[in-house]
Amino acid sequence: MAKTPKIPDPTIERLALYSRPLEALIESGSPLILSEKLAELCGVSPAQVRKDLAYFGEFGVRGVGYDVRTLLKEIKHILGTDRQWALCIVGMGNLGSALVENENFRKRGYIFSAAFDSDPEKIGKEMPCGLTIEPVNRIKELVRDFHIRIGVITTPPLVAQQVANLLIDAGIRAILNFAPIRVRTTDRCTVENVDFSVKLENLAYHLGTL
């Protein structure tokens, strides 16, 4: 990996953001993009775009702009999206089921390799995507066998922490948590929390002040 003295966390988040319009631009055949245009598409400032990219190298050509294909390739390499990642998911309720069927993930190299639940009713059922729901006591075994590095939690909040512990114990080093509770982890394991209602409350606040 390239020399990266200290990258701001928001920069990483924005890199992922930049890749969305770039993918669309490749589809539409545009070979070139300007920082100004990309900035507008992502809702940030042009200087921000250039600074973010400059942390990792010189990907553009002065006086010209950025080659779309090259830039996307570089961003994907930085983020590690140029390879595939095996995921597992715990909690096959409505949300969990929706996620494993989601094409967006697969398209970006995130492959659900195992799905778990504790409900005996669900265990053994095959889902439209072809996965069979496994009992949680097989987490360790399947994480090892499928080389799963990332875990997704879509359980009720009350059991989310236990599940996180199971995942960490199984060797998972990154967790995407959809349960509305902050799960604790060790230094070895990164967590990203996604809480829909937090977002909604944000919106409600802004509505209230209008």
Add this chain to the structure above:
Amino acid sequence: MAKTPKIPDPTIERLALYSRPLEALIESGSPLILSEKLAELCGVSPAQVRKDLAYFGEFGVRGVGYDVRTLLKEIKHILGTDRQWALCIVGMGNLGSALVENENFRKRGYIFSAAFDSDPEKIGKEMPCGLTIEPVNRIKELVRDFHIRIGVITTPPLVAQQVANLLIDAGIRAILNFAPIRVRTTDRCTVENVDFSVKLENLAYHLGTL
């Protein structure tokens, strides 16, 4: 609304975060919470908690702590979560269906009052929650009739912007967008974007550097 000179945006996001453990504490019967304890539960610093709250008033008692019920009440009032909000949702795929069935929303006062899709196959179908899927050309009418203020977008990315325009035109002033594309709006309309794969790419980056 109280005098609020200039509230940092992260503060609002954290207020919503604080409310989660507080709800749990009420269930478990603890009457009192210390900034240090709440901070730990939310993964922030105690000073941060106190500063965030101090923007809106003095809710605690020095030397004692915060009364859980009072604090939650105040936070809910600030965020506007002490009343109910009517939502509509556009795009009844797997994710959309999962969201309308989600109990988390209803519990916090967010009520799905209308669901839309453009697929003739889906229109007219009744969902487990009792809602009937309506055609998108009824958005304006139903938004008006049900006094809907917040719209949720769970469509494919290609039509997300059009849908956003429809919603804005119908008078919606806040949008929660799950499509992996940044939708543009007017000043009158706030948008919150939730992009799962951005979160995943974040995780992938951190895994890569480990």
Add this chain to the structure above:
DNA sequence: CCTTACATGTGTATAAGTTCACAAGGCACC
């Protein structure tokens, strides 16, 4: 080959947000 135009890359300035450290205030016990 030199000049002009233009967009990137970057050091510096500005702004925003977080942590620190302590003053202010309330409760309990003596």
Add this chain to the structure above:
DNA sequence: GGTGCCTTGTGAACTTATACACATGTAAGG
């Protein structure tokens, strides 16, 4: 009623992140 303990509330220091403005380098055209 006074004293000591404890936690909040908060101004100031510090850290982080964003915006500015210009120097740098490339391509095209005369």
